[in-house]
Amino acid sequence: MCGITGILAFNEIGQSDISNLEKATQALAHRGPDHEGIYSSNLIGLGHRRLSIIDTSSNANQPFEILNGRYAIVFNGEIFNYKSLRKDLISKGIEFKTESDTEVLLHLFANEGKDCLNKLNGFFAFAVYDSFEKSLFIARDRLGIKPLLYYHDESKIVFGSEMNAILAYNIEKEIDKEALNYYLQLNYTPAPLTMTKGVKKLEPGHYMTVKNGEISLTKYYDVPNYDPIDSTVDYQTAQNKLKELLEKSVERRMIADVPLGCFLSGGIDSSVITSIASSQTKSLKTFSIGFEDNQFFDETQYAELVARKFKTDHTTFKLSNEEITNHLADIVDHIDEPFADSSAIPVYLLSKKTRQQVTVALSGDGADEIFSGYNKHAAWWKMENNWKFKTLVSLMNPAAQLLPKSRSGAISNAARQVVRFAKAMNMSPKDRYWFLASFATQLQANQLLKFSFNDDIQRNSWMEPMTNAKNINNLLRLDTKFVLPNDMLKKVDLMSMANSLEVRVPFLDHELVDFVFRLPEEMKINGSFRKRILQDTYRSILPSELYNRPKKGFEIPLLDWLKTSLKNELNENLFDKEKIESQDIFNWHEIERLKKQLYSRNPEDSHARIWGLYIFQKWHSKHL
DSSP, X not given: OEEEEEEEESSHHHHHGGGGHHHHHHTTGGGOOSEEEEEEETTEEEEEEEOOOSSOSGGGOSSEEETTTTEEEEEEEEETTHHHHHHHHHHTTOOOSSSOHHHHHHHHHHHHXXXXXXXXXXXXXXXXXXXXXXXXXEEEOTTOOSOOEEEEOSSEEEEESSHHHHHTTOOOOXXXXXXXXXXXXXXXXXXXXXXXXXXXXXXTTEEEEEXXXXXXXXXXXXXXOOSSOOTTOOHHHHHHHHHHXXXXXXXXXXXXSSOEEEEOOSSHHHHHHHHHHHTTSSSOEEEXXXXXTOGGGOOHHHHHHHHHHTTOEEEEEEEOHHHHHHHHHHHHHTOSSOOOOTTHHHHHHHHHHHTTTOSEEEOOTTHHHHHTOSHHHHHHHHHHHOHHHHHHHHHHHHHHHHSOOOSSSHHHHHHHHHHHHHHHTTSOHHHHHHHHHOSSOHHHHHHHBSSOOOOOHHHHHHTTTOOOTTOHHHHHXXXXXXXXXXXXXXXXXXXXXXXXXXXXXXXXXXXXXXXHTTSOGGGTOOSSOSSHHHHHHTTTTSOGGGGSSOOOOSOOOHHHHHHTTTHHHHHHHTSOHHXXXXXXXXXXXXXXXXXXXXXXXXXXXXXXXXXXXXXXXHHHHHHO
């Protein structure tokens, strides 16, 4: 796991920007504290910050070159099947100088070009420069686990693992209004957009070729859409295959030349990963995080239950409001573009504390998206298959409208969900999906902004897979393509790499993902269970208490924090009329209305929207 950046100049003007390469590389120092490497030759410059995981010797430092310097690579990630690939290459007469996966990847590319991507099992973003062809090849892994951003104009193309590296090349800094519009609805910016105009994200499963100033983008992988699905598959056989693939995935991700551990929340997903990993190593280290000042959000007792079951070396970290406040500046500083998933806060602190003991951690991310684990999945299934649910929601809606609605209590959260589901039931599949993914509507975003935005071309492109409301696999496929890389995986990458911690995600092995999307939806969800096949496969292994508790997700007491320990931060950065009006982006009266709602007895999702605005303000102050 590392940080990469680079520049390919198209002319003398672009060539002068290569002088910024070292600054761009240093901007990624937190991603790779073990070594800094620079490669520069005529029109090309490559920069690398290394976090040593496999073959920690200096021989494997990057940028890495082969064939007398014809090919040079900068690579962020891990190739888990590199040993078998290396063996195949050796059989073809290729000699190796290191034990690293980097050298294997570069030789594989030199031999097979873009087709090498289909052989890789891992997560990655890498760039290869061919000095003979004067060409640049850039690729991102299938599911978007590792990030890659780029910018180009008539004189150059630059790329990097984070926005800070791109901005180091002194590109023009201007807000992308389309990105801001979607950010105000979702609290994140979906690919290919970024908040900086002209900077794009390379989308998951894509590669880019650059030659003679021409740039082409190609999709080499998409989340599979098997239609029709083979409904004759036997459930027990499917469970056996799932167990085989998942255990193989965990085994692959245990490869490391540094200490390795596992995040353990106490939910089904991380508990499954812990159960498998603990059987493959002695004294597995596991880590969980809880909230000292808010027991409603604290689930560490379940994590400790799992840790005892599998005899792991477990550490529980308890966060206080004071500790959150003390680390807030560091957390926000590592957000390279506005990103307001508030669970980034505990992920950052969990990563920071975990890094004191290990360099690599396994996590359960991705299971909710591919197996159907969210509350919205259950509600969607019931909207399409259970008339009693629709009737009950309709009957409860008038009363729920009168109750306080927020995420900070069982009753208030239930009221919030009833109202949302009542609105969603009669929407088209695309509108329903967008509504359930959002904190604000297009109208509410327009009311906040000094400009209005009504172009739905990009949104319609994102929502294209959501055509059949009754097909839950369509819903899961879109979550895996849209929410997973843009929100969940970005959060984990940003917050873990801010602390030089590599996080691996066994549920997102592409062989496992392809298998799960072949399964009929009834194996994943029905009227009683979400993640049905995953839960049933490991039911005899996991503690029974895990099956008799409601799903909360990795939520935090954000509403309470904003009204107490973070109140001064909001007043200074957001609730300042003079600052907002001089900025000339947002309408002050709408921000004032959100402030009143935050402190009312019916806050609804105002805290999430205010958090999004606060994060934007901090980013804007730093970069613009």
